[in-house]
Amino acid sequence: MPAFYTVTGADFAAILPETILALLGLLLILLDAFARPLRSTFPYVALVGVAIANVMGHYTTGAYFAGAIEVSDLTKFVEFLTLAGVSLAILGGETLLARDNKNQGEFYAFLLWAAAGVILMVKGGDFLVIFLGLEIMSISLYVLAAWYRELPASVEAGMKYFLVGAFASAILLFGVATLYGRLGTTSLSKIAGHVQANPAIGFDPLLAFGLVMIVAALGFKIALVPFHGWAPDVYQGMTTPAVAFLSTAPKAGAVVVLIHILAVTLPGALGVPWQPLLAILAGITILFGNVVALAQRDLKRMLAYSGIAQMGYVAIGISTFTQEAFEGVLVFLAGYLVTNIAAFLAIGALSNGEKESHPLSDLAGLGRSQPMAGGILALSMLSLAGMPPTIGFIGKFLVFRAAVDSGFVMLALVGVAGSIISVGFYLRVVYMLFMKDATREVNVAPDDIPSGAAYLLAAAGMLALGLFPSALIDFARSAASSISLL
């Protein structure tokens, strides 16, 4: 065994998508400084770069950098989701930011870096790389949260997210350090080796303690109850296209990392303390998120609690802990991503701009005067509620099915109860759009070509994937099969 690992070109090829995204971000910052008149082309530059990154990610599979980077179908799935998410956010976000002259190149740069962080995080085969990815992602998002630096709400969002995020990072590091203290390694594959050699180690108090810390830290990023407190304020103060991204791809990345870590440290089955714990967490998250969302009168706060509840459904899949459940979780995350981004983009367009709040009542009557954005928002609400024939239904079907098949009928019933509650606030949006007359003038964003394209893609994602989900499900299946459960 050589003392030093020799880095080759193949290693760098494995992280090509992240590298492209990072360099693209730098390029956009430079362009903004030296070629400001070209600003209106920045989103297209970014989109081309994202497309290249997406293509480049398809060619490698396996372990690189001595196992610190692991590329599998699972990471490719998340990579694809993240790049799709960032593309939609850029495509639809341009118009929203241009209203306030806030479409600087840096905005796209930070979005791209956040995406690079998500991808690096899920590729991490070593806790240090996971931490690195998580930090790249988080720090970019902190900046995006405070994008409107002249607005107190935005600065508050940035500050809050930063403090909570830094706290979560510290907890994650604490957990990793504990694991390192017990096992002497931060490499996931070596930890897996230890656990396989000595299965009882999963119940070692020190290891369990470290794992609790890590789950809690990722729980912060996913916004599971009781680690959800930051979400409503951050969503409310953060600019809408950035929330569209923040609420989807980073959560998907954190979920996948969580599943990966649990599968490595607790192979085969979650076991007694973990399974009920996660199941209870899932149930509480679903009920809490949906009930509190009922009381919200601000659209972005409402979607924050809705997002918390949606992650509860994901937690059902995690606590079920079978290949089928993970497959369901991945499909659910894909559906949640396209649906939630569509919802946020439409909310941004149907408002007086990013500098003002987004009260639910502003939507009154807009479904008729703005059929495109209004229709997309209504469709996304139905998808979030899990109504067929949208992708939201397919995701819930797969997750609930896996839970029922593994005997967790109660979890499925709790999920169903949550869905029933959720109809109360999702349909309130539809009601405002189509069944209520306008109460005040809302200065909506124009329907231009990029936002129209974003809507079209999102609508196709919600409906076409809902009607013909087999391709997505097959992709998710091959992705889930790279999670080794032994």
Next chain:
Amino acid sequence: MSFFKSLLSLDYFGADVLTTLTFLPTLGAVILLFVSEEAKKTIRVVGLATSGAVLALSAVMAVKFDATLPGISNFLVDRPWLPRFGLRYLLGIDGLALALILLTTLLSFCVLVYSCGQSIAKFRGYVMAFLVLETGMLGSLVALDTLLFYVFWEVMLVPMYFIIGIWGGQRRIYATMKFFLFTFIGSLLMFVAILYTANLNTKTTGIQTFSIVEWTRNSASGAWGLTPGVEALLFGAFALAFLVKVPLWPLHTWLPDAHVEAPTGGSIILAGVLLKLGTYGLMRFGMPLFPNAVAQFTPFIAVLCLIGIVYGAWVAAVQKDMKKLVAYSSVSHLALVVLGLFAANTTAVAGAVVQMIGHGLTTGLLFLLVGVLYDRRHTREMADYGGIAGVVPITTTLFVISMLGSVGLPGLNGFVGEFLILAGVFKVDVLWCAIASTGMVLGAIYLLTLTQKVFWGPMKVKANQGLTDINGWEFAGALPLIVLVVVLGVYPAPLIKLVTPSIDAMLQIVSR
């Protein structure tokens, strides 16, 4: 000649007939997306052409229908949907489904014809909603894959939510939310039950499928090995979804609100088709899948039905609002249908099916005619009318025929269904029959009183003197239904013959 042959071969562009039938209305709705809101004439033409084509197609299907084929195997379509989960795009119909398909396509067409005679705001959206709703209803009737059925079942919910919520009356938001929540709660429990049953079927037979035909066979052969407790829970979840839709007392409270607030077209479809899908669901899914639980639950449900019959009739009798009266009469009539189903003998179930069709026609007509009056006077209070028979003779004539059909006058279709149900129930339990009969008597009282108060007596309200009679569009919408009320009353044999094989198949499993 060869043109007609190819028309009758029902194989257009390689698409099978059931898919065409189901999605043709949605195609019309999609076309309407590109029609300007202002072009009322074009909207009208697209709406009528689409639903007319669907009606024509269903009529051709009725001609081509092969009653000799066993089980649910006419126009069978079987394509993979999500094969790994055993989900298939499985469509097929039997006589029962065909009868309800014809009812659905006819009522949908009549509603659109009728609506052309009214001034409806946002007409484009209105027509689109009804077309999408038609897809949902037809899809529920043709789907043989249980999850596919569930998808269509839920798809029905959204357009109806819009129809009540946008074109409804004063309290439309309350009504539409209540309608949505009641139905949604029921169907989500059914959803979990479907998942459980699918898993059970896979575990016990080793074959992953959601096909209702396979499920029914496996259930009947005892392959599932269900314990009574689990079977009761599963049946409960299915039955709840369907009985909310029917709606059976005490799950009925959404219905009067929904009916009163819904626009006339919405009420017609709601009463005419959606309620029947509840009883259809019981016959196709709920009862055959869990026969032992049916036997176990029969006394309980029968009591609910008897309460529903009498309660619905009593409450209808004290209503001042015409629509509310008809709505409560539906509660009463549908409870009788469910009683007929759970009586589980050929006579009663045949009566129930005939009554499903009959109630769809007569109640649809009653709502339509109440809508005609409402459109002119903007009130549904009986006290605001009176003595208008001389002013609106055609409306009066039509109303009297529909009312008598609903009452169950021999010679009109209501009589056939009610008589068969009561005769069948009599064989099971004389007391049930006696109590159910009182509902019929009460039915005659409140419906006759309604007619008497609205159309005869002194003309107390001046505004009624200028009342205009039913217009051409409205009449065209009502006429086919009136004709069928009479035809099926005089000669119900073809209908009974059509549905008998389906009933026998169900009763083979759910026998007492």
